[in-house]
Amino acid sequence: MHTTTSTAHFPAAHASSPAPTGRFRTSMGMTALILFGLAYMVPLAVFTTYGLVTQMTKGHLPTAYLLTLAAMLLTAYSYGRMVQAHPYSGSVYTYTRKAFGSHIGFITGWTLLLDYIFLPLLSYLLIGIYMAEYFPAIPAWVWVLGSIALVTFLNLIGIESITRVNWLLVVLQLVFIVVFVALSIRNLGHQAEPLSLLAPFHHDGFSVPLIMTGAAVLCLSFLGFDAVSTMAEETSNPTYRIPMAILAVSLIGGLLFLVVSYCAQMVFPDWGNFADPDSASVDVMRRVGGELLVTAFTATYVAGCFASAMVSQASVSRVLFAMGRDGALPRAFGQLLTKKRVPAAAIVLVSLLSLVALVITLDTVANMISFGALFAFSAVNLAVVKHYLVDRRLRGVRNYLLYGVVPGLGFLSTLWLWSSLTHLSFSIGLCWMGVGLVVLLGLTRAFRVKLPELQMAE
DSSP states (O other): OOOOOOEEOOOOOTTTSSSSOOOOOBBBOHHHHHHHHHHHTTTEEEEEEEEHHHTTTTTHHHHHHHHHHHHHHHHHHHHHHHHOOOSSSSTHHHHHHHOOHHHHHHHHHHHHHHHHHHHHHHHHHHHHHHHHHOOHHHHHHHHHHHHHHHHHHHTTTHHHHHHHHHHHHHHHHHHHHHHHHHHHHHHHHHHHSSOOOOTTSSSSTOHHHHHHHHHGGGGGGGHHHHHHHTTTGGGSHHHHHHHHHHHHHHHHHHHHHHHHHHHHHHHHOOOOOOOGGGGGGHHHHHHHHHHHHHHHHHHHHHHHHHHHHHHHHHHHHHHHHHHHHSSSOOGGGGOOBBTTOOOOOOHHHHHHGGGGTTTTOHHHHHHHHHHHHHHHHHHHHHHIHHHHHHHHSSSSSHHHHIIIIIIHHHHHHHHHHHHHHHHHHHHHHHHHHHHHHHHHHHHTTTTOOOOOOSSEEE
């Protein structure tokens, strides 16, 4: 059977000058996609909310990661199916708009922006926290501003530069994880008291509601596979490579998080004695390898946060590009500028919004990202059912299993996690959605005018 791949349609450019709009460069291969996703996730992301979630779950962080990984693998499958149906840059925004219409697509895309905008902000915040901890003479805001400026510059000169930097930063993190695990095993071997290998998963204080709340927050660690989907228009053969990369990134990242959190819990079981929950990983490193490991961890972790900031800013700029290209946001965001063909206006806007990192707390950012992520994940799972079983009317046991049962389980699991978030998450998240509704009412003149259709031709 011959299938035709959809392509985006753009206005023709004048031959004598570079086009302000046009197609992205298709420079992303399978390896680059996996590196992009892992850089976005940050292999050391287990330490981003390590202290917060360890205390939240009363020392059951690995158990929370197991629940989150199961839900994310189901959702990663749904992302892969929707990429095959709509291989465009808009990610959840595109999938829900095509499945449920422009209004629901806009609200979903708007909620996704909460997730995407806060993620680079989270990286900058963490860079400031850890660098100020290590160099107390230099204020955190100096590190934040410097990181924002450098990341914005690298995004403006093109995705190829980010891919090259990702190679180095991801490898550095993987090497550190190997060293950390080896030192943890050596540390445990020198302990005189007998150890329970199952203690990190179940011990006194086990509480399903608390673990579910922690698992919901941990969803922010798995946003790498979602970022991969935004690179569809910059990937050759995206209907094959994007789904494969999404599953690979989810599985590799999840296993790394499990191993690292398990080792950390084994060597530092007294989770209630952190000096500061925001930087609790420093306490773990000091116990495992002394000040030398603390220094190595700070350098590697900050480098990982920098890599995450680069790719997260690249991803959110592609979502803004997709929304601007079809008129849901100002058209300036839908323009590809400079010879490198990057959405420069969107990149600059994200860098300006990231300045909020100067005044916000880590706990608030983590909860906000998880709110947007879980809402978007739920929408993607439903979009699979709508597209394949309702719109395309696929029938048969195999199709019901692939496009009904699996995404249905993904929807229920993400909905369960979403309902476990804190009241603060819902308060700010619902306010953000309310602002999006007001914007939508303005764009459609109280639903009297249709939103412009996506500028994509089959």
